Amino acid sequence: MQLIMSPASPFVRRVRVTIREVGITDLVEEVPVTTTPLASAPEAAAANPSGKIPSLLREDGPAIHDSRVICRYLNAVADARLYPESRIWEVLTLEATGDALMEAAVSMVYEARFKGTEGASADWIAAQWVKVVRILGALESRWMSHLMGPVDAGQIAVASGLEYIDFRLPDRDWRVLAPALAGWLETFAQRPSMQATRPG
Known part of the structure; x- marks a missing residue:
């Protein structure tokens, strides 16, 4: 999986923290992009029609986006307990x-x-x-x-x-x-x- 991201975003950060908390850093490649509300990075726009980050590219399905959706998905992938x-x-x-x-x-x-x-x-x-x-x-x-x-x-x-x-x-x-x-x-x-x- 690939995470389309910029490290300064708090929405990205909560996903990056989640990846580490559930122990799947080996499954997710972080792909930094330069993007702003005025000029979406091509990678961000391709993954999410709004051009917002983060987005998660998956091998077994379409990209998913919105940090809450991604965090819930990663929790499920890892069978973790961040949503008890x-x-x-x-x-x-x-x-x-x-x-x-x-x-x-x-x-x-x-x-x-x-x-x-x-x-x-x-x-x-x-x-x-x-x-x-x-x-x-x-x-x-x-x-x-x-x-x-x-x-x-x-x-x-x-x-x-x-x-x-x-x-x-x-x-x-x-x-x-x-x-x-x-x-x-x-x-x-x-x-x-x-x-x-x-x-x-």
């Missing part, structure tokens, strides 16, 4: 929360990067940060016991989103807003899968 049936709805909800965190942060970065300082909407960026703050509050108040449990897909998504904020929005001190979450990430970030996939 005993708490599947909590895992999927936490995974979706991590995705929302990534989407808001990426939107902030793109608004500034592709519209430039004068063209970027301060209101748009502020609105995305409000979403981030709400998500941080929910994670801090409702999800800490789950985050402290066995590793699952939801935890990987949240960690990937938080470290993307650190990577691309370093001036946003989210740890002040969510000290318990910050403590959790400090520990989770030491996992070999996280260390091996850190961008930059």
Whole structure:
């Protein structure tokens, strides 16, 4: 299998972490591409009509895309336990929360990067940060016991989103807003899968 990817993307990172957590690095070749929302890499567009990354090319079927779909597929291939049936709805909800965190942060970065300082909407960026703050509050108040449990897909998504904020929005001190979450990430970030996939 081949993963069409760019290491800076938090959506890609959660897939790369998953590959390592389920122990199938020998089955997936990572294929880096240079792509942007304004100019999709040919490899990305060929695998996914939206041109987004990541996409997973398979030998026994068509390419699959959307990081959540890929992670669920890789978990099945490895017969792993990142989506335990005993708490599947909590895992999927936490995974979706991590995705929302990534989407808001990426939107902030793109608004500034592709519209430039004068063209970027301060209101748009502020609105995305409000979403981030709400998500941080929910994670801090409702999800800490789950985050402290066995590793699952939801935890990987949240960690990937938080470290993307650190990577691309370093001036946003989210740890002040969510000290318990910050403590959790400090520990989770030491996992070999996280260390091996850190961008930059």
